[in-house]
Amino acid sequence: MGAHEGRPSTYDREYIQSMSETTTTPAARPHYDSTAGTSMRVDNRKLGMWAFIGSETLFFATLIATYLIYAPVNAARPDFQDPKEFLDIELTTVLASLLLASSLTMVLSLAALRNGNRRRFVGWLVATLALGLGFLGGQAYEFSHLYHEGLTLESSLLGSTFFVLTGFHGTHVAIGLTWLTAVLIKIIRYPNGLENEMDLELGGLYWHFVDLVWVVILTFVYLL
Amino acid sequence: MAVVQPKIGQPGVQAPSYADKGGIVSWLTTTDHKKIGIMYIVSAFVFFLIGGIEALLMRVQLSVPNNTFLTADVYNQLVTMHGTTMIFLFVMPMNVGLANYIVPLMLGARDMAFPRLNALSIWCFMLGGLMLYVSFVAGGAPNVGWFAYAPLTQKIYAPTHGVDYWIWGLLLTGVASIAGAVNFIVTILNMRAPGMTLNRMPLFAWMTLIVAFILIWAFPTLTVAQFQLYFDRNWGTGFYVTERGGDAVLWMHLFWFFGHPEVYILILPTMGIVSEVLPTYSRKPIFGYAFVAYSGVAIGFLGFLVWVHHMFAVGIGPLANAFFSAASFLVAIPTGVKIFNWIATLWGGSIQLTTSMKFALAFISMFIIGGISGITLASPPINLQQTDSYYVVAHFHYVLFGGAVLGIFSGLYYWFPKISGRMLSERLGNWNFWTLLIGFNLTFFPMHIAGTDGMPRRVYTWESGMGWELWNMLETVGAFLTAASVLLFMWNVIVSLRAGQRAPNDPWDGSSLEWATSSPPPVYNFASLPVVHSRRPLWDTKYPELNHDEEDTDPQPPADAHAGHGDHIHLPSPTYAPLIVSIGVAVLAFAAIYTPLIAPIGLVIMGVGIVIWVRSNHKDAPVVSH
Amino acid sequence: MATHTEPAPAHAEEVHASHGTRFYWVVGAILAVATAIEVGTFIAYQENMIPKFLEAIVLLILTFLKGSGVVLFFMHLQGDRPPYWFMFLAPLGLAVTLVMLMNLIVHSFVGIAG
Numbered sequence: 001m002g003a004h005e006g007r008p009s010t011y012d013r014e015y016i017q018s019m020s021e022t023t024t025t026p027a028a029r030p031h032y033d034s035t036a037g038t039s040m041r042v043d044n045r046k047l048g049m050w051a052f053i054g055s056e057t058l059f060f061a062t063l064i065a066t067y068l069i070y071a072p073v074n075a076a077r078p079d080f081q082d083p084k085e086f087l088d089i090e091l092t093t094v095l096a097s098l099l100l101a102s103s104l105t106m107v108l109s110l111a112a113l114r115n116g117n118r119r120r121f122v123g124w125l126v127a128t129l130a131l132g133l134g135f136l137g138g139q140a141y142e143f144s145h146l147y148h149e150g151l152t153l154e155s156s157l158l159g160s161t162f163f164v165l166t167g168f169h170g171t172h173v174a175i176g177l178t179w180l181t182a183v184l185i186k187i188i189r190y191p192n193g194l195e196n197e198m199d200l201e202l203g204g205l206y207w208h209f210v211d212l213v214w215v216v217i218l219t220f221v222y223l224l
Numbered sequence: 225m226a227v228v229q230p231k232i233g234q235p236g237v238q239a240p241s242y243a244d245k246g247g248i249v250s251w252l253t254t255t256d257h258k259k260i261g262i263m264y265i266v267s268a269f270v271f272f273l274i275g276g277i278e279a280l281l282m283r284v285q286l287s288v289p290n291n292t293f294l295t296a297d298v299y300n301q302l303v304t305m306h307g308t309t310m311i312f313l314f315v316m317p318m319n320v321g322l323a324n325y326i327v328p329l330m331l332g333a334r335d336m337a338f339p340r341l342n343a344l345s346i347w348c349f350m351l352g353g354l355m356l357y358v359s360f361v362a363g364g365a366p367n368v369g370w371f372a373y374a375p376l377t378q379k380i381y382a383p384t385h386g387v388d389y390w391i392w393g394l395l396l397t398g399v400a401s402i403a404g405a406v407n408f409i410v411t412i413l414n415m416r417a418p419g420m421t422l423n424r425m426p427l428f429a430w431m432t433l434i435v436a437f438i439l440i441w442a443f444p445t446l447t448v449a450q451f452q453l454y455f456d457r458n459w460g461t462g463f464y465v466t467e468r469g470g471d472a473v474l475w476m477h478l479f480w481f482f483g484h485p486e487v488y489i490l491i492l493p494t495m496g497i498v499s500e501v502l503p504t505y506s507r508k509p510i511f512g513y514a515f516v517a518y519s520g521v522a523i524g525f526l527g528f529l530v531w532v533h534h535m536f537a538v539g540i541g542p543l544a545n546a547f548f549s550a551a552s553f554l555v556a557i558p559t560g561v562k563i564f565n566w567i568a569t570l571w572g573g574s575i576q577l578t579t580s581m582k583f584a585l586a587f588i589s590m591f592i593i594g595g596i597s598g599i600t601l602a603s604p605p606i607n608l609q610q611t612d613s614y615y616v617v618a619h620f621h622y623v624l625f626g627g628a629v630l631g632i633f634s635g636l637y638y639w640f641p642k643i644s645g646r647m648l649s650e651r652l653g654n655w656n657f658w659t660l661l662i663g664f665n666l667t668f669f670p671m672h673i674a675g676t677d678g679m680p681r682r683v684y685t686w687e688s689g690m691g692w693e694l695w696n697m698l699e700t701v702g703a704f705l706t707a708a709s710v711l712l713f714m715w716n717v718i719v720s721l722r723a724g725q726r727a728p729n730d731p732w733d734g735s736s737l738e739w740a741t742s743s744p745p746p747v748y749n750f751a752s753l754p755v756v757h758s759r760r761p762l763w764d765t766k767y768p769e770l771n772h773d774e775e776d777t778d779p780q781p782p783a784d785a786h787a788g789h790g791d792h793i794h795l796p797s798p799t800y801a802p803l804i805v806s807i808g809v810a811v812l813a814f815a816a817i818y819t820p821l822i823a824p825i826g827l828v829i830m831g832v833g834i835v836i837w838v839r840s841n842h843k844d845a846p847v848v849s850h
Numbered sequence: 851m852a853t854h855t856e857p858a859p860a861h862a863e864e865v866h867a868s869h870g871t872r873f874y875w876v877v878g879a880i881l882a883v884a885t886a887i888e889v890g891t892f893i894a895y896q897e898n899m900i901p902k903f904l905e906a907i908v909l910l911i912l913t914f915l916k917g918s919g920v921v922l923f924f925m926h927l928q929g930d931r932p933p934y935w936f937m938f939l940a941p942l943g944l945a946v947t948l949v950m951l952m953n954l955i956v957h958s959f960v961g962i963a964g
Contacts, residue, residue, distance in 0.1 A: 039416040040933050044337045048410045050934050051440060054941035055402055059444035061945030062478065065952045066452065066463070069474060072957070077469050084896075093889050100885065104878035107924045111871050154460035157469045164455060164463075186838060195841075208925045212917055218885075219913040223892045224906060413933060441941050445948070473959065477952055528944060532955070541960040 034198060049202045053209050056172075060213050063168060064220055067161040074157040081156040083221065086146055092222045095138045096214060099173075102131035103211040106180075106204045113200055118191070125184050125200075128207070132177045139170050162221065169213055176207045253798035255339035256747060257324050260346045262643065264321025265636075267350055268314050274357075275309035276710060278302045280703055283667075287700035289688035299684035300367035301386070305356070307370030308390065311490065312397055313353045315628050319493035320345075320404055322635050323432045325643060327408070329738035329745060330426045332417025332754045337410035339796045340837060345404040347806035352396030355813060359389035366390035369682065371483065372453070374464035374475040379457045385817055388457065391450045392813040398443055399809065405436035412436075417737070419756035423517075426736045426759075427510060430517045431496030434524045435489050442485035442528070449478035454816070473538055480531040488527040490624060491591075492520055494631025495562060498584045501634050502566055504732050505581040506573025512565040513759060519558035526555040536607040545604045552602035559595060563588060578732075579653030583634035586661055590626025594619055597672065612682070615675030621668045633660070633713070640720075641727030645743045648724065652716040659709035666702025670695035735760035799840045804833030869923070877923045881916055888912045 034043045074080055109124035143163070146152075152159050183203045187196045251259060282302050285294040294302070324342065328335055336342045359365040366386035368377050377387050412433040416425065452463040453475070462468030464475050503510045510516060532540055532548035566588055575581070597619035600606050610616060633656075640648050674695040679686060686692060730739040737754055738745075739762055758764055808830030815823035888909055895905035922928040927935060 038414045039420070040414050040931070042414060042931055042933050044410050044414055047414060047933060047937065048338065048406045050937035051406045051409050052402075054937050055406075055440040055444055057938070057941045057945050058441050058948070059448060061948050062445045062448040065949040066448070066474070066478075068949065068953055069471075069956050070463075070469070073469050073471070079468075089889060089892065093885070096885055097882065100878070100881050103920060103924050104874060104881075107874050108871055111869075111874065152460075153455070154462070157462055160455070160461035160463055160468075164452065164461065168451075182834075182838070205925055208920055211924075212920045215913060215916045215920065219888065219909050223888060223909055437940075441944055471956065474956060477956065481948065481952075528947075539959065539961040540955060541958055544955050544958065 034195070043198060045198060045202055046205075049205050053205065056209060060165075060169070060216075063165045064216065067165050067221060070157045070161050074161075077157070079156045081151055081158045083158055083162065086149060086151045086158070087222050088142070088145075089222065091138060091142055092218065095135050095142070096218050098131045098135045098138065099211045099214050102128045102135070103208050105131060106207050110197070110200050110204050113187070113197055121200075122184070122188070125180065129177055129180060129184075132173060132180075132207075136170060136173055136177070139166065139173075143167075165217065165221065169210070169217060172210045172213070176203070176210050179203050179206060250798065252803055253800050255335070255343050255796045255798060255802075257328050257336045257339065257342060258643075258745065258747075260342050261321045261323075261325030263346050264317045264324055264349070265643075267353070268316075268318035268321055271309050271313035271353060272318070273710070275306050275314055276707060278306040278309065280707055282306065283700040283703040285684060286686065286696055288696070289693065290685050294684060296684045297364070297367055300369075301360070301365040303682065304366045304369050304386075304390070305360075308356065308366070308394070310624070311370065311486070312394060313349075313356070315490045315624070315632070316401065317349055318632050319432075319435070319490070319628075320401075322497070322632075322639065323408065323428070323493060324404075326639055326738050327429050327432055328411060328415075329642075329741060329749055330429050330736050331412065331415060332420065332737050332750060332756065333411065333415040334749050335796070336407050337415055338407050340799065340802050340840075341403050341407055343799075343802035344806055345400040345407070347803045348400035348403070348809060349397050351806055351810040352393045352398075352400065355396060355810065356389060356393035359386050359393070362389065371479055372475075373479075374453070374470070374472040375466055377453055377457070377475075378465060388454065388817045391454050392816055395447065395450060396810060396813055398447055402440055402443055405439040408432055408436040409440070417754050417756050417761075420761075423514070424756060424759045424761075427499035427513065427516055427520075428493070428496035431492045431499070431520055434520045435492045438485045438489055438492075438524045438527065442482045442489070445478050446482035449475060449482070458816075473535075473540075476535050476538065477531070480534045481528075483534065484531040485524075485527045487620075487623070488523055490628050491631075492523065494587070494628045494635070495520070497631050497635035497638070498566065498587050499562075500736065501580055501584040501638050502569050504638075504734050505576040505578055505584075506570050507576070507733075508569060508573040509735070509760060510565065511568035511571075512561075515561050516565050519561040522558040523555060526551060526558070530555055533602055533607070536604045537611045542604075549602055549604050553599070556595060556599060556602075563592065578637070579648070579650055579657055580634045580637035582654075582657045583630050583637060586657070587627060587630045587634060590622055590630060590664070594622030594624075594626055597622060610675060612680055613675035614671040614679045614681050617681050618668050618671035618675060621671070625664055625668065630660075630664075633657075638732070639738075640717075641731045642738055642741075642743050642745070644721060645727050646720045646724035647727050647731060648720045649716050652712060652719070656709055656712045656716060659705060659712060663702050663705030663707075663709050667699050667706055668702070670698045670702075674699075730762070733766075735763040737761055740765075797840060799836065801833050801837035801840060804836065805830050806833075808833055874923070877919055881919050884912050884916050884919075 034045075035041045038044065040047075071083075075082075105124045105127040109121050109128060112118075112120035112124055143166075151162070153163050154160075180203045183199050186199065187193070190196070193199075251263065254260060281294065282299065285291050285299055324336070356365075362385055364384040364386045366372070366382075366389060367384075368382055368387060368390070372387065372390060376382060412425070412429055416422075422430075452461070455461040456463050456465060456470070462470045464470040464472055466472065499510055499516055530548055530552045532544060533552045536545055536549075597615065601610055601616065601619055637648055637653060640646070674692045675681070677691055677695075679690065679692045679695075686696070727743040729742055731743075732739070737750075737756075740754065741749060754761060763770065808826045808828070811826030811829060812823055813826075815821070815826055891900070891905050891908045891912075894900045895902060921938065927938065
């Protein structure tokens with residue numbers, strides 16, 4: 001994160017801009033081209049963020065693989081606990097909707113910032129945080145409910161795989177909320193920062209990824 | 225080609241030597257890839273020595289049958305820490321250190337894409353390494369092998385905190401690795417000098433890029449497996465607890481899904497080093513540049529599909545075994561492509577047998593030997609004989625020591641002048657080389673024989689009367705000879721740093737951009753950004769009369785093509801933030817091992833560090849104006 | 851590569867040819883509907899109205915569509931330059947391979963006796 005990190009040095013930009021016609025975009029704000037002088041015409045931080053997301057994809061894939069591998073093993077054991085019995089589809093649907101909605105509000109927030117509409121940017125971002133908090137709260141409620149029903153980390157392979165998979169997902173949600181809150185505060189404090197849009201976009205990419213993981217978890221853990 | 229080229233070189237500014245740079249604070253707060261590279265190299269070398277001492281202790285124990293020099297548990301701790309140290313704390317960080325220092329220079333960049341993230345990597349690495357070693361005095365080091373097979377790693381069989389230290393120490397170094405890999409990916413893809421297409425990039429940069437991708441895609445699997453093991457040991461889950469339905473073989477799958485790409489992470493950078501060294505000392509361009517580059521890609525890709533060859537004796541089934549055996553044979557092909565291209569590079573060249581060159585040549589031959597034993601291991605029927613014997617130990621030491629370590633020494637001798645400003649002694653280097661080569665072969669060649677004769681691995685004693693006595697004694701002697709050679713290398717370094725001949729910019733008449741700077745380079749690397757027209761930009765500048773047939777031709781550059789020189793050169797300011805964040809993460813790791821009560825402390829420290837980090841965004845100081 | 855004059859759209863890649871906000875609402879609505887169909891399919895199977903394989907196919911297709919919607923439109927991969935596509939699709943392919951291959955191999959374990 002940061003204004004100058006990864007941005008090519010001044011001499012690069014001067015060289016490139018002296019060679020090109022830089023047109024100003026029709027946006028209301030002066031456009032800051034963070035890809036100037038780069039080899040692939042991409043933003044360093046955005047490229048790094050996608051690389052990190054690729055890594056996280058493998059992380060969750062391994063967790064999901066473990067869940068799927070142990071599901072039939074669990075089913076064949078005396079301490080078998082059936083996910084269909086324990087997992088409540090109504091609560092789950094609500095949670096999935098909250099997270100999907102938060103992705104929508106996230107992208108609306110970014111669009112608002114890009115259009116220079118500060119009030120909407122703050123409003124949609126706060127909505128994102130609220131929806132995300134709602135998801136976490138619902139997840140916490142689900143966990144405590146399951147514990148009362150007898151599904152715990154120790155009770156069966158289902159308990160182990162389910163709680164570790166969804167627990168890591170929840171942790172990522174919490175990190176995302178912290179991150180987006182920090183971005184919100186930062187943009188409010190430094191409203192003229194040239195890198196604000198990218199800051200929000202990066203946080204948004206992480207947030208959408210966390211939602212994407214839940215889309216997959218919903219199907220493979222709760223539904224199938 | 226009458227093209228106006230900027231003068232690549234330094235303005236009349238005296239390059240600051242690192243001796244001038246103020247004290248420890250400048251190192252703790254640095255974001256300069258060169259300083260960070262040096263810290264990686266030095267700390268990696270310290271871990272090399274420690275891992276070597278662990279090896280010597282094991283060799284003493286194994287020199288005679290039924291020895292009582294070490295107890296079984298101490299031996300198990302040493303064998304675990306030796307492997308973990310050499311892989312995670314020596315070869316990987318040494319590769320990263322050399323790449324950190326050299327690759328931005330090779331690319332014509334001022335620094336890495338994310339300098340503060342770079343600093344986070346070095347501190348997380350150091351703290352992770354320290355954490356692993358704290359285990360020795362905190363109840364015992366991990367004693368389950370570097371591969372930590374289940375269910376031996378469960379609390380009942382490994383009751384000390386050792387395995388937890390193994391998990392969290394490596395999670396910490398894993399953070400460093402993944403952050404570093406993201407950094408390299410963005411730097412190499414997006415911060416090359418104008419004109420330097422991917423097809424013109426030095427091969428060391430290519431290999432570093434490939435390795436970075438392998439790393440970010442392979443490490444997460446290890447991370448998940450380690451978390452699962454941690455939860456088994458501390459939170460009551462049953463991932464690898466047989467009685468609860470857990471599958472020890474799943475651990476092996478997840479570990480080796482990471483572990484096999486890991487060995488390519490270890491070797492590919494050193495193959496990149498050799499691909500730089502050989503052309504320079506043959507006074508010829510690398511033969512088959514594209515083949516060497518793309519075979520690296522092929523190795524990286526195939527490397528993800530062969531992991532079961534570490535498990536042929538587990539009973540996966542003949543169909544699966546056959547698939548993975550075929551894939552393992554297949555991955556030898558791109559490796560062979562590289563070797564033939566290296567040989568073709570040497571062919572007809574004007575060979576200069578510097579120490580670095582000798583190490584590079586030895587790399588090729590020793591790696592071939594290791595590759596051949598690997599081929600036999602790739603065949604499941606033969607593997608059933610050889611697995612868990614000293615034959616395997618011979619194989620991986622030939623590729624890792626004979627390969628990676630010799631490649632590292634080649635790189636150290638090659639780039640030492642650039643980094644330190646001094647030349648290493650060729651006379652001492654010659655002694656270093658031959659004693660190391662002989663010592664290494666004496667240590668590891670007999671292991672092929674002992675292993676084929678039935679000596680098992682991962683044992684702390686062995687029976688007399690099996691015909692293994694001579695081999696083990698030779699191996700121990702060889703190990704001590706190797707150690708003496710390493711001491712000789714250190715002596716070379718110390719003597720040369722003090723009184724070695726001052727190194728010019730370009731002592732080897734190299735072709736890549738790092739040689740266009742002073743030795744050592746100034747803090748801002750390049751005053752004027754070089755514009756690149758071929759794979760050998762420096763030879764273009766030095767020998768414009770040489771008519772090299774260009775693989776890709778430039779359109780006529782614009783008439784006023786010149787590298788812009790800005791009025792200011794912006795470099796990120798030094799900051800404590802990465803160090804503070806790393807300390808916070810380390811506190812979290814200790815909280816995970818001992819008590820969650822200190823976790824909030826770790827989070828607070830991290831939070832403070834992050835706030836400082838975000839604030840320091842706005843404080844970049846210009847360094848040089850002209 | 852020598853840099854020539856860059857026309858605005860090429861250099862302005864980071865300024866997204868803006869989808870209006872209505873577009874995002876439409877995508878959001880489609881995702882909501884897809885989720886509803888997923889849950890409906892699940893319930894249909896639970897009530898024995900459809901066979902398992904049909905449920906599986908429908909769910910997988912819908913998951914893929916929802917995931918694509920999030921990645922292409924919310925994460926704006928559509929319209930982004932190729933390096934970003936590679937950064938996501940390559941590990942995704944590896945991830946799918948990992949999940950399928952691991953499942954296949956672990957569940958076909960035969961033991962050393964063959």
